Structure formats: C-alpha cells, structure tokens
Amino acid sequence: MNPEARVAQQTLAPTAPRAHGMSDLAIRNLFIIPTIVFLIVFNIFPLIYSLGYSFTDFRASSNDPAHFVGLDNYRTLLSDPNIWSNFTITAKYVIISVTGQVIVGFGVAMLLNRNIPFKGLLTTLLLLPMMLSAAVVGLFWKLLYDPSFGIINYAFGLGTFEWLADPKMALYAIAIADIWMWSPFVMLLSLAGLSAVPKHLYEAAAIDRASGLYVFFRITLPLVAPILMIAVIFRTMEAFKTFDLAYILASQPTTEVISIRLYKMAFQEWQTGLSCAFAYIVLVMVLAITNIYVKYLNKVKER
C-alpha cells in the first residue's frame, strides 16, 4: 500500500460503518420510514386519488367506470343553495362554539391562576371532558338533554323542553356540549400563557396605580394573546370539521354541518365523485381560514 492510500484509509476510518449495531442514520430511517409509509398510504395517496375522483362521476356503489366530467362537480356544488346553507350552519356553529370555549376556558384559567388549595387536582379534574371520546360525550349529553328524564330540564325546571328535537335549539345544544368538552383545552393553553406573565410586571403595575381592568387589557391580554390565538386556530379547525357530536346528538336539517352533509353524500347517496369535490372545497376553506389566523398570529407576536 502506498503512503497516500494509508493516510486516506486512516482518515476515513472513524466514519466507516461500525461492525456492531446500527449507524445513527439507520436508526433514524428505521423510526421515520414506517411513519412516512403510513402517511403516504393512508393520507397522501387517498388525497391525490380523491382529487382525481373529484373530476369524475364515479360512484363507489356501482360497477360503472368513472367518466371524466371536468369541473362539473365543483360547478354543481357551488351553485347548490343547500350546500351554502350547510356552510352557513357550520359557520354559525364554529362562531358559537369557539367563542364559548374561549370565554369559558380563559375565564376558568384566570380563576385558577392564583394560589388556591388543590390547584393541581382541580386543574386535572377540569381537563377530564377533553380526554373523553366525542362519541361518549355525545351519548352523555343526549341523556342530559332528554326532555322527559334528562337532568338539565330537571335542574333548571324547564319541564319537557325539547333541546335536540327543536330545530332552532338543536345547533345550540350541540355547541354547548362542544363547549363543555373543549373549554378545558383553551383553559390549559391560557393557564400556560398566564403563568408565563412575569409577576414583577403586576407588581410594577400595582405601584404605577393601574386599575384591574387596565392591567388586564394592557398587560395580561397582550402577553397571553399569542398562545390564545393558537388555541383559537386549533378549535376553529376542529369545529369546522365537527362530525361525531353533531351526528350523535341530532339529525335536524338545521344541524346538518358540512361534515354530515359530506358523509351523507359519500356513504348514503354514494356520489363518490361529487363528495370528493366537496371535500376539496372544504379543505381549501379550512386552509384559507387557518392562513388568515396564522397571519394574524404573527402580527400579534410582532407587536
């Protein structure tokens, strides 16, 4: 072996694969590849495949081959007033539910953010609704809302008030259940934000003779706003896609949010091509809303 080659071999030696065990790269791949495969098979592939279907008249229930129909599906959907009513219902639901969650969640966080006995236990207990399955929550609330033996009517003395059978009330009833379930999430994030506000700022404000409201709007809220925005983004996205609670609790035309309409279109009416197009419209909308929020979040952070 000539001297140069020997030098080359020596300098290469440390990076050569080890005789035993796997290299860091191999371990990394081992962890990442299954997830990537899973994502491709169950998310990316159907996503792209359904984009293809959205331009056809394909029906999964029939043996007819799919025919390319161009933008017909999109045209049909966007000019259908019923679909727009589904969107209006969803928007209403999102606004009620997210606003309610922010008010309740942030309010409870403000109450918890002080020295009280059993604070840890109390916080954990308050988080319980969030950890339940939505289907279970739906069944609970169906019983709670029951006109004849439901505890809500009993507790508030409402007689046989129809929560879920009343077309006007049903959407509010679903939103209330959702607020009950997801306010803890907003509370948790708010609590993290609140406890990150330095205590000495409040002391400085007390010395500066600021009123409680003034301190809230000029110190607490600006400092918690970014994390609260994140909670709002998550909850808006989730509420926009809401299915299980609405499906279990009520089947009124007034509670037919887009996910339910989509489900019916795809799996009851078997209009596979059309429902794919619908799903894409919803996707674009969620992305658009999220983008607006993120832009706003960055603005809040910069201030």
Place this chain on the structure above:
Amino acid sequence: MAHIELKGVSKSFAGVPAIRDIDLDIADGEFFVLLGETGAGKTTTLRMIAGLEKPTTGRVWIDGQDVTDWGAAARDVALVLQQYSLYPRYTVRQNLEFPLRSPIRPIAEAEIATRIAKVAATLRIEHLLDRKTDRLSGGEMQRVSIGRAIVRTPKVFLMDEPLSALDAKLREALRGELKSLQMDLGETFLFVTHDQVEAMSMGDRVGVLNKGALVQVGSPQEIYGNPVNTFVARAVGTPAMNLLTGVWAGGRAELGAMVFDHPGGQGAAGRGLVFGVRPEDLVLGGDGVEAVVTDIENHGVEKIISLSAGGQALRATVPVTVKFLRGDTVPVGWQAARVVVFDAKSGQSLRHGG
C-alpha cells in the same frame, strides 16, 4: 417628598422570620441605602414600604401617616427593580406613559407629553422614545425603568438593586447619575444593594442588615470608621478590615506573637478582644513588628500588600509609588487612634458598649 418610619416591623414567611423588629427612620430628601447580603431581608423591607408585602407585626409610616394597611397604589411610591419590569410589546414612550394614564388620577394629554419630554431629557433617552423595549440594551432599559419611576413624581423612590444586572462600567456611570438625580429632585430615595461600594458612594446614610436585623445605621464614614461589630467591619471596605484576636495589657495590644502600642486602648485587661484595623491605617516602615511581604496587588492608585507577621495575615494599602518585593521584611505599625476594638465573644465594638 416624604419621611419614612418603620416602627418595630417584623415579617415572617410561613413561620420563618425574615425581618426581626426593625426600627428605621428615613428623613425627607435623604438618600438611604440598605446594605446586606442575599437573604438579609433588604428586599422584604423595601417591599413592605412599597406595600407589596404586609408586615407580620409593626407599623409603616410614610409622611406622618400610618400606611401599614394601605395598598401599593395608595402609598404613592415608585419602585425600580433589578429586572427592570418594563411592559413588553410597548414602546419606551408607552412605558413612560403607563403610570400617567392610570384611571385613578387622570392627567391631561399636554401635561403627559411635557412630563415625558422632561424625563427623557433628564435620562438622555429622547432618541429611544419610539423604540420597543425589547430592542434596548440593559443600561437603556434601566434608564427607562428609572424614568417610569420619576415621571410620576411620587413621594418616595424605592430601588431594589437596580444596577446589579449591569456591567461594571455602566454601573459606575449610572451610580453617579442616580446620585445626582436624587440631589436634583431632592426626593427621598431608599436604595437596596448588596454592593458595599454602591452603599458607601451613594448613601447619605447606610443601614446594614444581617439576618433580618438592622445592625447599624449611620453615615458611610461612621459605618466605615466605627463599625458597631465585626459583621459590619467585614461587610464594608475593600480590602476588608484586618481583624486580629488578642488581649490588651498595659497600653499594648498583644496579638499572639505581634505586639502593638495601644495606649488609649479601652477595655479591660485579660479580656478576649478583636482589634480591627483598616488596611490604610497600617504603617509600613519605621518602628514596628517585623512582617514578610507575601503578595502585592497593584490597583493603579494604590497597592494592596499582603503580609505575614507572627503567623497572622495582614493586608495593608500603600500608595503605588512605595516599592516592595515579595519576600521583603518590613516593620509594621498601626495608627492606634483609628483601631476599633471588639469583644471577642459578642463581636460588639467596645465603643458601642460591647
């Protein structure tokens, strides 16, 4: 402007005493410095005067009024903290406006603008007014923080180690600025620090705290020249006072193998004593005890000479022009009149009844 009095104030946290029975009287327009180590209770004392803590026992008086049960807002004090406590996401101007925009006492817009302009000029932060506070350096932040205190013209200024997070040069500059600011305003300042140089250079009077008790109150000269006990003697002065154990017998101080003349020496013979002598009160050359030079530190204007005599270590300061070499043998004497004698057991100065 205000006169602050603490009357028999004690404070304990969950049963642990932090402040033990403090009596303190701070005159109107005085620059008073509380000096103490971490955990001595300086900050707690300050917070009790600010109204952020309530004393367990005792009363706090400001301007002839018992304010013990008043909240911080009602006391009309200003507080400057080590962490600056600037309101984030606001500009310097908004921070300075904050105390003026309190709905409790509304102030006209024009008045607000005038006051901010004046404060900004005083602290030389005019060019920073429209900058966000997170774009400021430490010194600038502390200036804004001081500005927020003075913009309101409160009765009392409370400062909790406001300079300790700054680097040495800036600290020195702001020290001078704060002192002259206080003289210009003529207001009462209570300044808390663990830095004896800050205490000695800024305070009209200094209070030394040890483990929650006020050990000595006096002018910096009194504290330095006539410490009430060995704790204060150690706490003040760089290099520290030489504390030498020994006895007094017939006009002489016998410190182990060293013997110094100590004619006027108070105190009984045969009693265990500690003789405290400042490094500048040691006289090198002439008559005296033979000592060996073990180390020389050159500090520019003066030199610190470490000496060993009779098994005891001594530190002396001499002008930088005096030349010594390590290993030299020098005779050491002292200025007997300046020596402070402490009781060895209690540590109390005999002049203060120890």
